[in-house]
Amino acid sequence: xxSTRRHNAVLMxxxxxxxxxxxxxxxxxxxxxxxxxxxxxxxxSRLFVTIGFLISxxxxxxxxxxxxxPSFSYSSWEPRVVNTISNAPVTFTSVVTGNPTSVAFxxxxxxxxxxxxxxxxxxxxxxxxxxxxxxxxxxxxHHFVGFLDIVGxxxxxxxxxxVNVRDETMPSVPIISINETAQLSTHIxxxxxxxxxxxxxxxxxxxxxxxxxxxDKFDFANIVSQVTTGRNRGYSSVRNDIRGxxxxxxxxxxxxxxxxxxxxxxxxxxxxLFDLGTKGANHEIGHRWGVFLDFPSLDAPGPHWPxxxxxxxxxxxxxxxxxxxxxxxxxxxQSDGTFLVQMTELTDEFNDLELYLMGLMAPExxxxxxLFLNQNQQDQLFxxxxxxxxxxxxxxxxxxxxxxxxxxxxxxTQTHFSVASIILSAxxxxxxxxxxxxxxxxxxxxxxxxxxxxxxxxxxxTKPFYLATQGLGTLSTxxxxxxxxxxxxxxxxxxxxxxxxxxxxxxxxxxxxxxxGESIFGGSEAAPVPEPATLLLALLALTAVPHRVRHR
Ligand SMILES: [Zn+2]
Numbered sequence: 001x002x003s004t005r006r007h008n009a010v011l012m013x014x015x016x017x018x019x020x021x022x023x024x025x026x027x028x029x030x031x032x033x034x035x036x037x038x039x040x041x042x043x044x045s046r047l048f049v050t051i052g053f054l055i056s057x058x059x060x061x062x063x064x065x066x067x068x069x070p071s072f073s074y075s076s077w078e079p080r081v082v083n084t085i086s087n088a089p090v091t092f093t094s095v096v097t098g099n100p101t102s103v104a105f106x107x108x109x110x111x112x113x114x115x116x117x118x119x120x121x122x123x124x125x126x127x128x129x130x131x132x133x134x135x136x137x138x139x140x141x142h143h144f145v146g147f148l149d150i151v152g153x154x155x156x157x158x159x160x161x162x163v164n165v166r167d168e169t170m171p172s173v174p175i176i177s178i179n180e181t182a183q184l185s186t187h188i189x190x191x192x193x194x195x196x197x198x199x200x201x202x203x204x205x206x207x208x209x210x211x212x213x214x215x216d217k218f219d220f221a222n223i224v225s226q227v228t229t230g231r232n233r234g235y236s237s238v239r240n241d242i243r244g245x246x247x248x249x250x251x252x253x254x255x256x257x258x259x260x261x262x263x264x265x266x267x268x269x270x271x272x273l274f275d276l277g278t279k280g281a282n283h284e285i286g287h288r289w290g291v292f293l294d295f296p297s298l299d300a301p302g303p304h305w306p307x308x309x310x311x312x313x314x315x316x317x318x319x320x321x322x323x324x325x326x327x328x329x330x331x332x333x334q335s336d337g338t339f340l341v342q343m344t345e346l347t348d349e350f351n352d353l354e355l356y357l358m359g360l361m362a363p364e365x366x367x368x369x370x371l372f373l374n375q376n377q378q379d380q381l382f383x384x385x386x387x388x389x390x391x392x393x394x395x396x397x398x399x400x401x402x403x404x405x406x407x408x409x410x411x412x413t414q415t416h417f418s419v420a421s422i423i424l425s426a427x428x429x430x431x432x433x434x435x436x437x438x439x440x441x442x443x444x445x446x447x448x449x450x451x452x453x454x455x456x457x458x459x460x461x462t463k464p465f466y467l468a469t470q471g472l473g474t475l476s477t478x479x480x481x482x483x484x485x486x487x488x489x490x491x492x493x494x495x496x497x498x499x500x501x502x503x504x505x506x507x508x509x510x511x512x513x514x515x516x517g518e519s520i521f522g523g524s525e526a527a528p529v530p531e532p533a534t535l536l537l538a539l540l541a542l543t544a545v546p547h548r549v550r551h552r
Contacts, residue, residue: 072150075092075095077093080437084165090127090132091126092161094122094148101151102114103150105149139451141164141166145162162456165437178520181193184479185435186443188422189214189423190430198227199229201269207257207258208256210420213521214420219262219419221256221265221422222276223421224268225268229269235287236265237288239264242359242408245289245357246291247292274442276442276475277462278455279463282463282464282468283315286358290302293357294399294403295399296401302318304322308391308394309330312328313351313353314354326346327346327381328345329343331370331387333389337390340386341381341382341383348463348467349468351369352365352367356406359410359411359415368396370393370394372389417465417474418476442477445475445477446475449464451464483513485498490518490521495512
């Protein structure tokens with residue numbers, strides 16, 4: 001087992017390539033939970049690699065590899081979500097260019113089944129829920145069903161295959177139709193967009209479309225692609241106004257239609273990895289602040305930690321090419337000055353220094369960590385490996401000395417972050433099933449308890465943002481307008497009635513009054529405007545309410 005892990009670490013480092021983001025800033029393709037690392041370990045004929053659960057928590061899909069002939073272009077499920085109570089067949093489609101010898105579905109057990117050529121480089125297979133959901137775990141939302149093998153003359157390229165699953169823990173959600181190509185539920189907006197971006201991130205005009213309908217009140221926007229491509233998820237920076245974290249000042253908000261709030265975008269080109277309650281989602285948001293520090297004894301290493309005690313945090317460590325890897329290792333110093341590598345449990349929490357960068361922990365509360373001056377020892381990252389010293393003890397003051405103080409000061413700044421989730425779909429809007437599923441996966445970002453999850457081959461319990469920040473930060477994934485108490489997309493007199501019926505909280509009243517008249521039906525779409533009589537009623541209510549509140 002040890003040698004397998006070790007072997008795998010080397011392979012990961014030598015075959016995974018990062019690709020530069022195309023969207024106006026630093027975009028880091030990487031970081032997928034263990035199972036999804038499998039695609040980046042393209043199975044070249046000379047090697048077969050056992051999946052290294054512990055080594056490679058995060059990694060990129062190596063689209064450099066897949067350009068070999070034949071080449072995976074994208075895949076999709078129709079419908080995009082399998083309902084556990086449905087018997088209806090689901091169709092898996094993959095587009096593969098370059099005339100593969102075969103394209104096959106390899107189930108977890110049972111015989112391999114070739115996909116049927118359907119023209120235009122398209123290959124399909126029809127499956128039934130009972131065949132692929134046999135061991136699905138309720139509440140997980142994703143299920144690993146097997147592999148897609150693309151066989152060429154000399155190579156077999158293998159991808160994990162997972163499906164989105166709606167079960168009885170995911171209730172139906174009210175859906176507001178914004179217009180013919182946009183709809184909303186509490187935690188997601190679904191935009192129909194028929195243009196696929198197979199090699200880059202979604203372009204800025206998608207976000208401009210989003211801001212036609214929504215206020216500029218989100219710190220982060222998640223965007224889920226229409227189909228699964230060879231890219232992994234990644235973070236694209238939009239703004240930075242924080243000093244002392246190694247980032248230069250930046251404001252590209254206008255490009256995306258955000259006048260002053262949007263800080264960054266998390267891209268999800270693989271929709272079965274969209275689960276805002278998980279460590280992976282927290283990792284991507286964590287790239288807002290790191291890791292870009294200038295280290296006292298190393299060149300600036302980002303966007304993850306160098307081999308050090310800090311790497312056990314959520315931001316992980318740098319594999320070759322800027323790709324992030326999970327780092328479940330501790331180091332025991334030996335009498336001869338070397339360090340024995342020990343496997344250790346990870347907490348799924350941001351560490352002190354990460355919380356400092358995020359502004360959630362004051363510098364005096366940050367523990368120091370050991371940093372290895374020789375970073376070229378990754379082949380020793382296995383239980384029982386030996387690291388050479390020296391390991392330098394680095395304190396937060398060392399970072400302040402090299403990067404300046406954090407401004408605004410850590411420990412006294414933003415602690416609540418608002419997140420929008422945009423789910424793209426091609427050719428049609430999402431169904432009620434699909435809306436309920438993606439809404440549920442976005443809502444999980446607000447959870448304050450540990451959550452069961454499955455992402456790729458990884459499965460278990462994960463900590464959502466609140467727990468990952470040790471209770472110091474909160475995330476809102478709610479997208480409805482403030483004051484829209486009846487949830488119809490407009491803040492109007494009808495909301496006043498709901499407010500009144502629900503006990504008349506004064507803070508809610510102030511929110512309603514301040515946002516009165518706002519609507520998500522923006523842009524050139526016909527917006528429902530309160531009729532004069534209704535408006536009059538509302539205005540009367542405005543004057544009457546303070547009186548009522550005072551006498552509650
Ligand atoms: Zn990363």
